[in-house]
Amino acid sequence: MSRWLIRRTAQMFAVVWGVMTLAFILAFIVPGDPARMVAGPNASPEAVANIRHELGLDQSLLTQYTHFIERLMHGNLGISFALQNQTVGSAIWRALPFTAALAIGGVLWEVVLGIPFGIISAYRPKSIFDRFSTFSALFGLSTPPFWLGLMLLYFLAFKLSIFPLNGVGHPLIWYLILPSFTLGVGGAAFYSRIVRTTVLNVLQSPFIEFAQLKGMPASLILRRHVIRHALMPIVTMIGMDLGYFLGGVLITESIFGIPGIGQLAFKSISTLDVPMITGTVLVASVFMVLMNFIVDVLYTFIDPRVRLQRNN
Amino acid sequence: MKLDSTVNRIPTVVRVNSVSVGFPNRDGMDEVVHSISFSIDVAERVGLVGESGSGKSLTSRAIMQLVPKPGQITSGTVLLEERNISDSESKIDWRGSEIAIISQDPLTSLNPLVKIGVQISEMLIHHKGMQKSEARIESINLLKSVGLPNPKRTMNQYPNSLSGGMRQRVAIAIAISCKPKLLIADEPTTALDVTIQSQVLDLIESISTENQTAVLLISHDLAVVANFCSRIIVMYDGRIVETGPVNEILNFPKHPYTQALIASVPDLFDTSRERLQTIPGSPPIAGRINLGCSFAPRCTHASDICLTHIPKLEVSSDADQEVACHNPLKRVSS
Numbered sequence: 001m002s003r004w005l006i007r008r009t010a011q012m013f014a015v016v017w018g019v020m021t022l023a024f025i026l027a028f029i030v031p032g033d034p035a036r037m038v039a040g041p042n043a044s045p046e047a048v049a050n051i052r053h054e055l056g057l058d059q060s061l062l063t064q065y066t067h068f069i070e071r072l073m074h075g076n077l078g079i080s081f082a083l084q085n086q087t088v089g090s091a092i093w094r095a096l097p098f099t100a101a102l103a104i105g106g107v108l109w110e111v112v113l114g115i116p117f118g119i120i121s122a123y124r125p126k127s128i129f130d131r132f133s134t135f136s137a138l139f140g141l142s143t144p145p146f147w148l149g150l151m152l153l154y155f156l157a158f159k160l161s162i163f164p165l166n167g168v169g170h171p172l173i174w175y176l177i178l179p180s181f182t183l184g185v186g187g188a189a190f191y192s193r194i195v196r197t198t199v200l201n202v203l204q205s206p207f208i209e210f211a212q213l214k215g216m217p218a219s220l221i222l223r224r225h226v227i228r229h230a231l232m233p234i235v236t237m238i239g240m241d242l243g244y245f246l247g248g249v250l251i252t253e254s255i256f257g258i259p260g261i262g263q264l265a266f267k268s269i270s271t272l273d274v275p276m277i278t279g280t281v282l283v284a285s286v287f288m289v290l291m292n293f294i295v296d297v298l299y300t301f302i303d304p305r306v307r308l309q310r311n312n
Numbered sequence: 313m314k315l316d317s318t319v320n321r322i323p324t325v326v327r328v329n330s331v332s333v334g335f336p337n338r339d340g341m342d343e344v345v346h347s348i349s350f351s352i353d354v355a356e357r358v359g360l361v362g363e364s365g366s367g368k369s370l371t372s373r374a375i376m377q378l379v380p381k382p383g384q385i386t387s388g389t390v391l392l393e394e395r396n397i398s399d400s401e402s403k404i405d406w407r408g409s410e411i412a413i414i415s416q417d418p419l420t421s422l423n424p425l426v427k428i429g430v431q432i433s434e435m436l437i438h439h440k441g442m443q444k445s446e447a448r449i450e451s452i453n454l455l456k457s458v459g460l461p462n463p464k465r466t467m468n469q470y471p472n473s474l475s476g477g478m479r480q481r482v483a484i485a486i487a488i489s490c491k492p493k494l495l496i497a498d499e500p501t502t503a504l505d506v507t508i509q510s511q512v513l514d515l516i517e518s519i520s521t522e523n524q525t526a527v528l529l530i531s532h533d534l535a536v537v538a539n540f541c542s543r544i545i546v547m548y549d550g551r552i553v554e555t556g557p558v559n560e561i562l563n564f565p566k567h568p569y570t571q572a573l574i575a576s577v578p579d580l581f582d583t584s585r586e587r588l589q590t591i592p593g594s595p596p597i598a599g600r601i602n603l604g605c606s607f608a609p610r611c612t613h614a615s616d617i618c619l620t621h622i623p624k625l626e627v628s629s630d631a632d633q634e635v636a637c638h639n640p641l642k643r644v645s646s
Contacts, residue, residue: 210421213376214435214486215408224434228425303425304470 004310008296012289016282023281024068027274028061034272038081055081068278077282078275082268088279091264095248096283099260101172102252103245105180106187107238113184114191115234119222121192122199133192140189149182149255166257179256183249187241194233202229228302235298243291247284323393325493325526326375326411327351331388331398333370333379333550341386344598345370345550348388349625352494355524357517359537359558361573362547363595368530369416371547372496375528376413377404393493409439409490414497414516418480418504422471428455428482429467435489454485458515477508481515488519494526495519501536513540534577538562546570549596549606552625556633564643566628566635568613605638613639 027034035052036043043051052058056067071078077088117137121130156178157163168175202208203226211221248262261280268276300307330349334341345367352358360368373379375390377398390398392406415421422431432454433447442450448467455463458481471479480500487495497516501509517540520527531537537544537558544561546554546569554567565571575589593610596602605611608618617638625636 206415206417206420207423209378209380210415210483211423212378213408213413213415215404215406216434216438220434220438224426224430225423228423305424305472308472 008293012293015289016285019285020072020278020282021065023278024065024274027272027277030272032272034081034274037272072282077279080268080273080276082271082273082276088275091276092261092279092283095259095261095264098168098172098258099248099253099262100246101176102179102183102249102258102260103242105173105176106183106245106249106252107242109181109184110187110191110241111234111238113188115195115230117188117192118195119199119227119230121196122203125200130196133196137189137192140185143185145182145186146251146255148185149179149252152178152182153255168258175256176258179252179258182255183245183252187237191234191237194237195230198230198233199226202226231302232299235302236295239291239295239298243288246287246291248280322353322356324351324391325354325356325393327391328371328375329389329391331371331374331390332386333367333374333383334386335383342598343386343550344383345374348374348547348550348552350545350552350555352526352528354493355520355526356543357520357527357529357541359541359544360528360530360547361532361534361537361544363532365595365598366547367550367598368532368547369498370550372413372498372528372530375494375496376407376411378407405439408435408492410492411494411496412487412490412492414480414483414487414495414500416498416502418483418500419476421483422479424471426470427467428469428471428474432467432482432486432489435486439490451485451489454489455482457519458482458485458488459511460485476504477512480504480508480512484512484515484519488523488525491523492525494528496528496530498530499532500529501531501533509536516540534562534574546573549602550598551606551622551636552634553607553637554633554635555625556635560633564633564641566633566640566643567607567637568611568639568641569607571641572610605636613637613641615639 033048035048035055035057038055039048039051049058056064059067068078075089077092080086080088080091083091117133121127121133124130152163153165157165163178164175208221208225211225216225246261248260248265250262250266252258253260253262254266261283264276265280265284267273268280300310328348328350330347331345332343332347333345334343336342348367348371350358360371362368370379370383374385374388377385377390379385385398388398389396392410395406396402397404397406422428429448429451432451433442433444436442436447436450437444440447452463452467455466460466460478460481466474466478466482471482474482480503484500495516500516501512504512513536516527516529519525527540529537529540541558544555544558545552546561546567548569554561554565554570561570562574565574569591572589572591576591578588591610596606596609602622604617604619604621605614605623608614611618615638621638623636623638625634627633628635628640
């Protein structure tokens with residue numbers, strides 16, 4: 001187990017480092033001149049050259065990369081090109097709570113809607129509820145979030161004035177209900193399908209029949225014997241989604257005007273703000289890798305067979 | 313219908329009264345178990361034998377009132393000590409506690425994600441209302457009684473770290489945890505190797521003797537049944553074709569099917585190098601409507617009436633044996 005942990009941790013660092021390097025290189029490969037972007041279209045060539053020197057962009061790529069990695073080792077993400085005098089770290093730190101709250105909200109919707117729907121459907125396959133759930137899932141999966149977000153805004157916020165129209169405020173949760181729903185609805189549909197299939201499979205297994213023959217009540221069988229098996233895919237999906245959402249969800253953030261990581265990343269790309277690009281990419285990749293790792297660790301708690309394998 | 317069971321002073325544990333099991337099809341019901349009746353006395357060991365698909369397992373599930381979907385019990389009643397448990401109104405508090413079952417496949421009947429200890433003690437907590445700590449102590453005793461070498465450790469283990477034989481012992485411990493009156497053992501040894509088989513059967517036998525538990529042993533292995541049971545019920549195509557004391561059935565079978573079944577058991581000490589006897593033809597497709605005896609097409613003794621009339625299970629003249637055959641075999645005295 002400990003050897004597995006060491007190997008897994010090394011893997012994580014390797015992946016994050018690889019992604020960072022790729023992001024760094026990409027920022028330089030794309031057409032456009034970061035110094036020109038900072039200086040503005042009317043600046044003289046001398047001014048641009050000045051800025052280029054100031055930002056260290058006149059050094060060789062390798063030197064810049066070495067500096068970048070050195071800074072990173074000290075936990076310094078650098079200073080933004082576009083937003084002068086602002087460290088990348090502080091910009092990300094400011095955006096992160098919004099994205100985090102939105103991500104957790106989205107996953108909550110996925111879980112709260114997806115799991116019960118999936119379980120009830122599996123217990124009553126082909127029932128009216130199951131058909132309704134199948135239909136809703138199809139709707140949830142095929143609805144583009146930008147359309148759903150705009151519809152919700154138009155009807156529930158603008159027409160009926162139930163929810164705030166835009167941006168963030170106090171209490172934050174109130175401003176995040178519609179955005180998180182928009183974010184989670186597709187996942188909820190997906191969860192319900194996966195949970196349905198998994199539970200349907202588990203219900204047919206001999207140990208469920210044996211539990212019934214033991215005279216165990218249905219509620220206990222569901223709690224103790226069924227849900228535990230459905231937990232594997234659920235935990236996997238939650239981990240992946242959380243990791244993905246925490247890296248920023250541009251569309252939802254843009255529609256609802258939430259100043260999160262997604263918007264920050266988008267702005268930094270359009271202004272060729274290299275430190276900010278690499279910073280946001282770092283955040284996204286770290287979350288993704290970390291959540292994957294957590295899911296992997298959770299497996300060992302859910303399934304003793306996985307534990308056994310890793311011990312050997 | 314039959315007098316000897318009333319004459320018998322040993323009380324009956326379970327009585328099955330013309331139970332039928334069917335599977336719905338497009339225009340009605342495919343009946344696969346046809347109006348089966350038998351009873352099991354206290355502490356009696358009864359063997360239920362027949363080929364695959366003869367309805368043995370379905371019969372056992374019908375006793376448990378839990379036929380795999382979409383199958384259903386279409387008629388008949390099951391009495392547990394004079395109490396009608398097939399009545400849909402009655403409480404199902406007996407399942408697992410008064411009639412318990414050891415499933416066909418011990419390797420998959422335990423939940424791989426739940427500790428052995430929980431899978432046993434949930435029986436005691438649910439059926440006997442024990443506290444967790446009390447149930448734990450009792451569970452350890454149960455594991456010890458089925459011969460697990462390290463019961464305390466086993467409590468915290470998961471099924472996948474136990475061997476097949478150990479898992480079957482755990483399944484037995486679960487089944488006997490509430491001291492059931494009837495233990496149904498549905499091919500309990502099929503998935504185990506031969507040396508473990510006899511150990512498991514010995515275990516069931518000693519439990520049966522100690523607790524006065526009746527056992528219904530379902531098997532396709534006549535040799536196993538011969539050693540274990542006092543009475544045999546032979547099933548073919550969802551019907552009982554012959555039943556009686558084990559010695560009578562094995563030495564003087566009256567139904568040609570029983571005879572063929574016995575003849576096809578390989579003899580370990582037979583050195584004649586003859587080919588193993590088989591029953592010609594193949595078993596009928598369950599659920600198909602049959603005019604005559606369903607064994608007739610494979611039977612060497614079949615006559616015209618066999619093709620037109622289904623034989624009834626009747627007490628034969630010379631022994632405590634019942635047979636459903638128009639041309640029962642004569643007892644050959646040697």
